[in-house]
Amino acid sequence: MTATRVLIVDDESKLVRSISFALRQAGIDCLLSYSGEQGIAVAQQQQPDLVLLDVKMPGASGLDVLQTLKANNPNLPVIMMSALDATQDAVRAVKLGAFDYLSKPFDMDDLIQLIGDAMAERSPVPDDSLRESQQLEQAVLLGSSPVMDTLRAQFERIAKSGARCVTLQGEVGVGKAVVARELHRRTRGPDAPLVELNCATLAPDQAELELFGHVPTQAGGLPRRGLIEMADGGTLFLHEVEALPLPVQTRLMVFLDTGCLQSVVKGGGAVDAQLIVSTHEDLSDALIQERLRHDLYLKLSALPLLVPPLRERGKDIELLALRFVHDVAQRAGQRQITLSRDCLDHLLAYAWPGNVRELKNLIERLTVLYPGAKLEDSDLPDALRGLAVPQAQTIEEQMRDVERDLVLDALAQARGRKGQAAEKLGISRHALKRKLRKLGLQ
Template sequence: MRSQILIVDDEKSFVRSMTFALGEAGFGARSAHTGEDALNALAMTPADLMLLDLRLPGMSGMDVLAETTRLYPDLPVVMISAHGDTRSAVQAVKAGATDYLTKPFALDELLHLIRSITDRTRMRDELDYHRKRTANSSGLVGSSQPMKALWQTVQRVAASSTGRILLLGESGTGKAVVARAIHQQSPRAEGAFVEINCAALPEQLIEAELFGAEKGAYTGAHQKRSGLVALAHGGTLFLDEIGELPPSLQAKFLHFLENGDYRPVGGTVSHTADVRVVAATNRALEEDVRSGRFREDLFFRLNVIELTVPPLRERGEDLQELLDVFIESQAREEGCRPIAIPPETLERLCAYRWPGNVRELRNLVERLTILHPGQPIRPDQLPAEFTATATAETPVDAAISLDQQLQHTERGMILQALEQSGGHKGRAAEKLGMSRHAFKRRLQRLGLT
């Protein structure tokens, strides 16, 4: 992607020639003729480097440099001075400018300086990225107290000999990330980390997926296949949505947990696998046990070590860190400049309850990066539910119409039900005593889709 250069100079002929020359050299170039316009341009679209004239109408070049250094401390600034202003240019470097050029200068001199600076910046950014990647190699992002406590527990559990771990938490909190962190921090890290979502496969295929199948064991089984249990031998098997495991398979899985033995579908010979099993659910398994949907002995066999992953609304201090990670990752994925989150937009995000937790935040960053690449995100560019949150927290004025008051109350009830249901629309509908279709119609009418 081309580096973007902002040229700030009141000599329009000079700016036109510089814009053309930089474009021919493979750079993107924009221009501003006053200091105020330059700051507005940076607020709208970030730049990789700024060429700044010392003498400008209105704000001086030194004033623009001071404000730019305060607002964008990582932005390289090259000061341009007229002949005889060298002393001022040196003062500008001491005040934070990266370098300076004295008019008139050769184009080759300018291009060499720009390439040197942009190469250094790119190298610095890559080093920062690899440092962050190393620091966050566990995948667990956040320095809030709940995340510090979770990380300490993950390290203790990972190093232990326990082979059965149950992860609890609302949908979207990152239970799969925690499971992978447990694997990476354990003596089994050299082995495989194998994941299966029990809710994503048809009931008749889950057993074959887990334990494998002999040729001809069922329609379509044209050859012998190994199961995920065999693949995870010596490593970790992660079962997401364990509450969705079919009752017909729960007894067989309990047998495997007790002694490591299993038999492929259609097989006559038992096999053994040494795996650490990490199971996760956003359901209240105790209620499923009481209702008979989940075996009590299987629940207790799984629940040797229990970890609860905190919801995002209890990790407010982590929001900025998560945003930084997701914004950088998504910009790299889309091949564009990262979006920026100004303070007024961050305030709106912090006030939101995040019923979909970290997954919802990641999806939001993906959406905003695709729709507004490289731009600062205004509050009005956020989805409707963020406006709804702000509205729900505003006291209802007595002058508001009855319809508006009812809509306000209905919106609050729906948001609360979604939050309590971990973002699951079907369960939220059940809590409110309405059908799933009626619930969806209300979501659409209230702009909460």
């Protein structure tokens, strides 16, 4: 029987060597990595049976690495290691898909037992279609930034609500179509029909025919089913809905209110279709400019889901870049590129006007031009090469930022009442006042 291969990812080199020595004594093969970025690369190249992952590391944190690992291989068991002050992050990691966690310092016998338990419970490798859908869901919601936490929470609530009309808002290239397809999969199932239409590409006299079909008025005329009827039992996804002509918006509003449609095949009747629409502009502007009916505006504004721009996602940019490095190379049959720390820092500093689409296109270009190479910032396009990269924060600066965020969060929850905020923080009102002065918040 082939020995279990465990990848150990921790920035403490002495601890990594100590763990690997104990595991090898127990007949377990070990792969060693001393950073999150290196751990992701080793996991992609060596395909370990299990990963032992530290929660807190410089650069890509354990939570960031966990999400990338699970996105690339949802069936991979990951055991988190945490110091006592990182237990909360370890618990969150379990919610994100980790098998379990151990608090440092831990007994090696406990670790070996936990590895055995994880391997015993490892589920069979899913078939290709299931693996693809699992990876898609992981990729869509990849990231640990606050804006992505918000998106994930809203996505889950909407997916469970059974809502018939959802509006996706966000800039061009943020991934609205991918979110829409995942929402369809979660609410209607992968086998239900998903019908897509870009309203901005249609001539005014074509939109009504495409959506509602055609009932012949003369004998011998051929009926044509509309896209709404074709989406029965599934989802109709309309890109750039504000581009629909006003008369077509009127008919669409009637359908949304009644759920009924004059079918070209079976006559009038109910059509069970979920409507997802997307837009890259503020729909209130379209309303003011009289390009959108007021009643349809109200309907579409009832359940919006904002897909954030890439520039607001912070370290998620690094996660997505590493994910695209893996996916692009695998799909193209090329050797993976490696992005240096300087290269990643330039990606983080760039504003990404084309959002996720622009990032993916860049990784595709670099993979074709430099297959298998380790890339430096000098290999990037001119627009990224000339950026001023911010210096890394000191530990003191990072701690100050964390403290500032905690204080602001407590004040927000207490609606500005300092007494209640102090109570939430577990300090006296006078101590809170001192902190406010120290942090420049008063």
